[in-house]
Amino acid sequence: xxxxxxxxxxxxxxxxxxDLSVFQMSIMMTIIxxxxxxxxxxxxxxxxxxxxxxxxxSELSTLSWDTYDKHLPFDEVTxxxxxxxxxxxxxxxxxxxxxxxxxxxxxxLFRGDFIAMTFVFFATFAxxxxxxxxxxxxxxxxxxxxxxxxxxxxxxxxGYVIHVGHTPEIALASSVLFLIPGVPMINSIxxxxxxxxxxxxxxxxxxxxxxxxxxxxxxxxxxILGLEKL
Amino acid sequence: MTNEMIWMVLLDGLMxxxxxxxxxxxxNPPRKAxxxxxILAALGHSLRFFLINSGLDISLSTFVAxxxxxxxxxxxxxxxHCPAEVFxxxxxxxxxxxxxxxxxxxxxxxxxxSTDTLQSQHFMMDFFHNxxxxxxxxxxxxxxxxxxxxLFPKLSFSVTRKY
Numbered sequence: 014x015x016x017x018x019x020x021x022x023x024x025x026x027x028x029x030x031x032d033l034s035v036f037q038m039s040i041m042m043t044i045i046x047x048x049x050x051x052x053x054x055x056x057x058x059x060x061x062x063x064x065x066x067x068x069x070x071s072e073l074s075t076l077s078w079d080t081y082d083k084h085l086p087f088d089e090v091t092x093x094x095x096x097x098x099x100x101x102x103x104x105x106x107x108x109x110x111x112x113x114x115x116x117x118x119x120x121x122l123f124r125g126d127f128i129a130m131t132f133v134f135f136a137t138f139a140x141x142x143x144x145x146x147x148x149x150x151x152x153x154x155x156x157x158x159x160x161x162x163x164x165x166x167x168x169x170x171x172g173y174v175i176h177v178g179h180t181p182e183i184a185l186a187s188s189v190l191f192l193i194p195g196v197p198m199i200n201s202i203x204x205x206x207x208x209x210x211x212x213x214x215x216x217x218x219x220x221x222x223x224x225x226x227x228x229x230x231x232x233x234x235x236x237i238l239g240l241e242k243l
Numbered sequence: 244m245t246n247e248m249i250w251m252v253l254l255d256g257l258m259x260x261x262x263x264x265x266x267x268x269x270x271n272p273p274r275k276a277x278x279x280x281x282i283l284a285a286l287g288h289s290l291r292f293f294l295i296n297s298g299l300d301i302s303l304s305t306f307v308a309x310x311x312x313x314x315x316x317x318x319x320x321x322x323x324h325c326p327a328e329v330f331x332x333x334x335x336x337x338x339x340x341x342x343x344x345x346x347x348x349x350x351x352x353x354x355x356x357s358t359d360t361l362q363s364q365h366f367m368m369d370f371f372h373n374x375x376x377x378x379x380x381x382x383x384x385x386x387x388x389x390x391x392x393x394l395f396p397k398l399s400f401s402v403t404r405k406y
Contacts, residue, residue: 065270067329074326108268115265118258190341202385228348
């Protein structure tokens, strides 16, 4: 995993050996002084639940190489680390719009017609909005996924009930796909392939439970709208 | 290849690009990586669309498209100094078999509710068909995109190095 290499590289710069295990909820790390192997430090730390942030991933990777190549002093590394971690995320209204457009395009990839795509756009807009609000309030993420799947599918299902367009079933099915945890799914398989089987399976179970939550939200909406089959 | 086919492939690429941009911004990537992932998604997805329409099955075409994305992503990673995963993952997202995954769960629930034996068998077959398709597409995506990373580990882990 990239993280192990990067952290080990930074430790090496300051003259330490490092071993690291990553689990779903915690990280276990030992650093050993290279000149005096008796001096070592082990700690287990909880992982704060963070949202995916590729900017941080990318910049921390750059920082680790910079540290290695330029032998940056420790204070400078720490300060730029804090600078990277505390960066603001992208404007949430823009994200909301782009996600809605993306899911509408996704519906188009499944051969949904234009009316279906419009329905999906608004359904995703509402669903993702609900998700953003609930994430801000730190509600359990399984509940967040179920609720936003429910909101999105009930809006997309209206097209089915009032019979507009030729492909309302595609609109209904693809309205919840923006919630599918794609990156954790890819990561979990990659971890398993690289031999980090424990964390890989943990991530896979996590992703699967999220998908089940999405399905529960969707079925609840279908029951309420009285839709039998899809 | 007919004109209509070319048009369809282009449209598919455009849709995939929009989808990739939207799904990428959820995970807050660096600005320059968003455009790269849009380009990669368009190329990859239209390649897959073309292969499926020429008669290849979906998981094999996904594998080819994902390998293509993986190779290109390492080339781009060296240009813009970002880890390849930052834009290769979002460009895979339009290919994630969400629809199959969802149909798998749907058929489980239908199977549970059904009382008729013949119908139950039908749902059972649906379950295995969709479940296996999901599994194999996911494997094809991940193996395909990480093949270049596994083949050239030195190269792909040092793209953010500036010297």
